[in-house]
Amino acid sequence: MVALIAGPTASGKTALALHLAKSGNFVIINADSAQVYSDLPILSAQPTSDERHSVPHHLFSYIDGVTPCSAARWATDAKRIIAEAHAAGATPILVGGSGLYIRTLLDGIAPIPEVDPVLRAEIRAMPVEQAYAALQKYDAPVAARLAHTDVSRITRALEVVQSTGRSISAWRTTKTGGISADIYLRPLLLLPPRDWLYERCDKRFELMMERGAIDEVEALLARNLPQDAPVMRAIGVPEISAYLKGKMSRAEAITLGQIATRQYAKRQFTWFRNQAPTDWPRENAIVNDSNIDNFEIIFQ
Numbered sequence: 530m531v532a533l534i535a536g537p538t539a540s541g542k543t544a545l546a547l548h549l550a551k552s553g554n555f556v557i558i559n560a561d562s563a564q565v566y567s568d569l570p571i572l573s574a575q576p577t578s579d580e581r582h583s584v585p586h587h588l589f590s591y592i593d594g595v596t597p598c599s600a601a602r603w604a605t606d607a608k609r610i611i612a613e614a615h616a617a618g619a620t621p622i623l624v625g626g627s628g629l630y631i632r633t634l635l636d637g638i639a640p641i642p643e644v645d646p647v648l649r650a651e652i653r654a655m656p657v658e659q660a661y662a663a664l665q666k667y668d669a670p671v672a673a674r675l676a677h678t679d680v681s682r683i684t685r686a687l688e689v690v691q692s693t694g695r696s697i698s699a700w701r702t703t704k705t706g707g708i709s710a711d712i713y714l715r716p717l718l719l720l721p722p723r724d725w726l727y728e729r730c731d732k733r734f735e736l737m738m739e740r741g742a743i744d745e746v747e748a749l750l751a752r753n754l755p756q757d758a759p760v761m762r763a764i765g766v767p768e769i770s771a772y773l774k775g776k777m778s779r780a781e782a783i784t785l786g787q788i789a790t791r792q793y794a795k796r797q798f799t800w801f802r803n804q805a806p807t808d809w810p811r812e813n814a815i816v817n818d819s820n821i822d823n824f825e826i827i828f829q
Contacts, residue, residue, distance in 0.1 A: 531611060531712045532622040535560070535631060535805070536719030537797035538790065539729040541816030543576055545719070546624040548821050550584040556614045558607055559588040560625025560634075563763055565603060568594035568749050572742040572765045574733065585619075594749065594760025600633040607634050608708060628800045635714070637707030639700040644692040652688045660684050668696045716809040717824070718801050725815055726798070730790040734765065735783055747773055764789045 532549070534542045546557050559565065563573040567590040575589050587610045592598050607623070607630075614621045623631065652660060657680045664672040664683055668690045675682050689697040746769040754761055761767075765786045772782035802811070814820060 530620050531714050532620060533560075533631065533714060533716040534622060534624050534719065535628075535716065536626060536721075536801055537726060537794040538574065538626055539726060539733055539794060540626075540719040540721055542624050542626070542719060543574070543580070545816050545821060545824055546622050547576070547580055547584060549824070550622060554619045555622050556585040556587060556610070556619050557622050557624055558610050558614075559586070560603075560607070560623045560627055560630050562598065562600075562603070562625075562627040562630060564589050564625070565592045565598045566590065566594045566760050566763070567592065568760045569742075569745050569763055569766070571737055571740055572745055572769075573763060574737070595752075595754050595758045597759050600627075600629045601638050603630050604634040604638070604706070611708070611712070626797045626801075628797070628804060633707075635707050635709040637704035639697075639703060640705050641689055641697070641700045642693055644688045648692055649688050652691070653684050655684070657683060660687055663687055664690075667691060668698075671696055671698055716806075718805055718809055718811045719816065720798060720802060720811050720813055721815045722813065723795075723798065726794055727791045730794050731787045734787045734790050737765070738769075738779070738783055738786075743769055743773070746770055764793055 532555075534546050534549075536542055549555060550557055557576075559575075561573070563569070564575045565588060566573065570590055576586060580586075581589065588603070588606055591606075611621045623634075625631070652663075655663070657678060660680070660683050661672065661675075661677045664675075664687045668686055671686045671690075672683075675686070677683075686697045689695070689700065693700070742765060746766055749760065749766065750770060750773065768777075768782040768786040768789065771777045772779055777785070812824070816824070
């Protein structure tokens with residue numbers, strides 16, 4: 530069996546996973562794209578050191594923030610940990626809010642060939658307007674579905690079509706490497722009331738500021754990483770960076786960080802509600818000490 534606890538940020542996934550894991554032979558596997566990076570354990574809401582020592586945790590803080598982590602890389606790493614857990618007689622619990630990571634692991638990924646590094650560099654050096662115009666020429670249907678400012682998807686679609694002569698949408702009609710047919714999955718989506726979720730996001734961001742998030746970002750800035758490094762785009766980093774550089778007050782940084790967090794939670798909530806398989810159980814109740822024992826039944 531593989532258990533899955535998914536949902537938007539601040540929905541109670543970590544608390545539920547820890548509670549479940551302490552009731553038997555479980556290991557927890559991170560399925561959140563922000564929590565793979567080692568630079569921001571507080572700002573990305575990773576389990577605390579004590580929590581991680583209470584139950585085996587995997588794929589948290591294991592990649593340097595300058596190194597991009599693709600869904601394919603994470604899925605490969607997750608497959609290895611799942612296999613090792615099963616070999617040891619343990620049950621893996623996937624915990625996270627990255628729908629792309631989870632679907633890549635379960636369903637697989639399109640077998641798109643590696644793009645020539647020189648071509649990739651040339652395309653990614655283009656202004657977004659130029660790249661979008663080129664995509665309209667080489668793959669108009671895909672260009673029509675993308676916002677003209679969506680630089681990451683535009684450049685990816687352009688490099689694929691120019692490298693392979695085939696649209697990225699055509700490649701994505703076939704996927705390989707998924708494990709859904711080889712495991713017994715017990716999923717649960719946490720989709721608590723949005724008002725409660727947004728209030729929790731606000732409170733948590735303020736607590737992060739008090740408990741070390743500022744120091745994390747200050748250390749990150751000292752590394753002088755490229756602005757397009759994955760960790761530099763993490764929620765809260767732009768706002769706290771602006772505060773540290775004297776461009777806004779602490780209160781303004783908190784307000785903008787809270788807004789960014791709520792917007793992210795809203796996107797996750799919408800994705801899991803509409804894009805996750807319809808047979809995955811949705812739980813609208815708030816996870817708390819009074820009802821947390823009830824959730825164990827779902828995974829038995």
